Amino acid sequence: MTRGAMTRGVNTAGLYVRDQDEALAFYVGKLGFILHTDVRNGDYRWLTVQHPEQPAFQLGLFKPGPPVHDAATAQTLNEMVAKGAMPPLVLAVDDCRAAYARMSECGVEFTQEPVERYGRVDAGFRDPSGNGWKMIETAAKPQSRSSK
Amino acid sequence: MxxxxxxxxxxxxxxxxxxxxxxxxxxxxxxxxxxxxxxxxxxxxxxxxxxLPPHRYLLTRRIERATALLRDTDLPITEIAFRTGWNSVGTFGRIFNDITCESPGEFRARTSSISDARQDMPECVMRAVDRPNLNIAVLEKRRLKSAGKL
Structure with a gap:
């Protein structure tokens, strides 16, 4: 079977956030994402944003709660996010120090200033809810594992 | 609550x-x-x-930093002790030993030869992974060790 013939890649992955308006303001206003979908159905709000240079991928900003989660589950999920217990996320940047300067200016909460390591510069920040991002300087064209 | x-x-x-x-x-x-x-x-x-209490959490981070510096650099142990927040090399060595069950020098000798294929993991993740699991207090661990229960 040819590699990749069955599926076409990751289209959407989501984060849990404590407040969708706050998250939207952060990802669009401070990180430079663009709004992709904002649909409501009763109390439920399907909200995704997109990186301007990555049109095939949507990042969901989802709020734990009914009707998807019962109150206790929603509380647990909110606690996990606020404790920084959710999986790490990585944002690729061309110039980590420049991005750091610009984002700090906007009031992004950095957890680690840019540090050079193995010839690459990286930094770390959190979104308002507690999701942790690593920002790593990468070569312009990321190389796929399979081509190595 | x-x-x-x-x-x-x-x-x-x-x-x-x-x-x-x-x-x-x-x-x-x-x-x-x-x-x-x-x-x-x-x-x-x-x-x-x-x-875990904040001071013990801090200890895990300091030991993790110290192990990284011992493994990845040639800095003298005295310098590593000061860089990771200790005021005395003696205290550093004792606590390092209590937590990892080997001295900083032994740790360095054991790990400096291991090749490093860790670049592909974000450093914050690596740092979290390398923290010692301090589920009991250092003094308690020392006490258990001397009593032969560890």
Whole structure:
């Protein structure tokens, strides 16, 4: 079977956030994402944003709660996010120090200033809810594992 | 009583600050201020949120930094002790030994020959992974060890 013939890649992955308006303001206003979908159905709000240079991928900003989660589950999920217990996320940047300067200016909460390591510069920040991002300087064209 | 996500988010800020600068002096007063929690409640709330008291958490981060410097650099052990927040090499060596069950020198000798294929993991993740699992107090561990129960 040819590699990749069955599926076409990751289209959407989501984060849990404590407040969708706050998250939207952060990802669009401070990180430079663009709004992709904002649909409501009763109390439920399907909200995704997109990186301007990555049109095939949507990042969901989802709020734990009914009707998807019962109150206790929603509380647990909110606690996990606020404790920084959710999986790490990585944002690729061309110039980590420049991005750091610009984002700090906007009031992004950095957890680690840019540090050079193995010839690459990286930094770390959190979104308002507690999701942790690593920002790593990468070569312009990321190389796929399979081509190595 | 469960802790509110707002409180947890503020407590996370203290944890992040210790992660970012474990060599600094993190008094309860300073941490409580970072988290906007009263000094009287801070340690208990932190432990409830993250499973260990703040000073012990800080210790795990310092030991992790020290192990990284021992493994990845040629810095003298004295220098590593100071860079990771200890005022005396003696204290550093003793606590390092209590936690990892080997001296800084032994650790360095054992790990410096291991090749490093760790570049593909983000460093913050690597640092979290390398923390010792300090589920009991250092003094308690020392006591158990001397009693032959560890």
């Amino acid at each position: 469960s802790q509110s996500p707002e409180l947890l988010r503020r407590l996370l800020r203290s944890k992040d600050r210790m992660d970012g600068a474990p060599h600094e002096d993190w008094t309860v007063e300073r941490l409580a201020q970072v988290s906007a929690v009263s000094v009287a409640h801070f340690s208990r709330e932190f432990k409830k949120a993250f499973g």
